[in-house]
Amino acid sequence: MKTIVILTGAGISAESGLDTFRDAGGIWTRYPLEDVATPEGFARDPDLVQGFYNARRAKAAAARPNPAHVALGLLQRDWPGDVVIVTQNVDGLHEAGGADRVIHMHGELSRALCSACGHRWDAPENMAADEPCPQCRGSARPDIVWFGEMPYHMDRIEKALMRADLFAAIGTSGQVWPAAGFVQNARAVGAHTVEINLEPSEVTSEFAESRLGPASETVPVWVA
């Protein structure tokens, strides 16, 4: 039975009230990513970084899944073959929308990570600049992949792309790697490729098909 691999980005959560990064008023237009989303920025000012993620954690916790998340949850439940959802998003809206197998390649706001021993646990609502690791008292950070760091689960993602029959990218601008390159991996194994986005992305030309519009409208139609 056919394997579907779906990559999602901030655009799929925009209609749930969560900011995207590069659109007008986007996160990176308000916070320099070097300061809040790099290990160097965290070393320089952990208070600033923890504050940045505490605010996003609270917003994500209050957000509700939209029809795009729900449609993908139903697709994963009902499709006779395998539906692999790979998200760049750090919110939990795919799971809230009914998906139970989601690969968070850039981490999750709801998790904390110890920089010393690698222990992971459910993040408290507000992490302090000197948040201790419950296991070794080392310093804790949000369990988020920052720029310059290796994304999570790359082996599982590459294996899924190798057996993809259909690859879809939803709500992503295609400006951040290695995620922006997944369409090439999928095409290399002969998968059909479709981009579903509000507007053409940096890598639209790589896709065989492009569907434009808000995800809450385009995704349920695409799934149906």
Ligand SMILES: CC(C)NC(=O)[C@H](Cc1c[nH]c2ccccc12)NC(=O)[C@H](CCCC/N=C(/NCCC(=O)O)S[C@H]1O[C@H](COP(=O)(O)OP(=O)(O)OC[C@H]2O[C@@H](n3cnc4c(N)ncnc43)[C@H](O)[C@@H]2O)[C@@H](O)[C@H]1O)NC(=O)OCc1ccccc1
């Ligand atoms: C800026 C970019 C050039 N930099 C990179 O790509 C770097 C590598 C790099 C450095 N210099 C380079 C020079 C050239 C090429 C690459 C590089 N990448 C890395 O550092 C990565 C790590 C990157 C991860 C950083 N962390 C994130 N997030 C977690 C943090 C946090 O969340 O705070 S990245 C973050 O931005 C990325 C982009 O965001 P999008 O989700 O696409 O959102 P964006 O706002 O950009 O776009 C929204 C889209 O939605 C659309 N939209 C809006 N509303 C809707 C709507 N309603 N419906 C539908 N669509 C909609 C819009 O039209 C738009 O197109 C996402 O990945 C997101 O997770 N690590 C790595 O490379 O390690 C080595 C390596 C390499 C290979 C293999 C292994 C290891």
Ligand SMILES: [Zn+2]
């Ligand atoms: Zn520890």
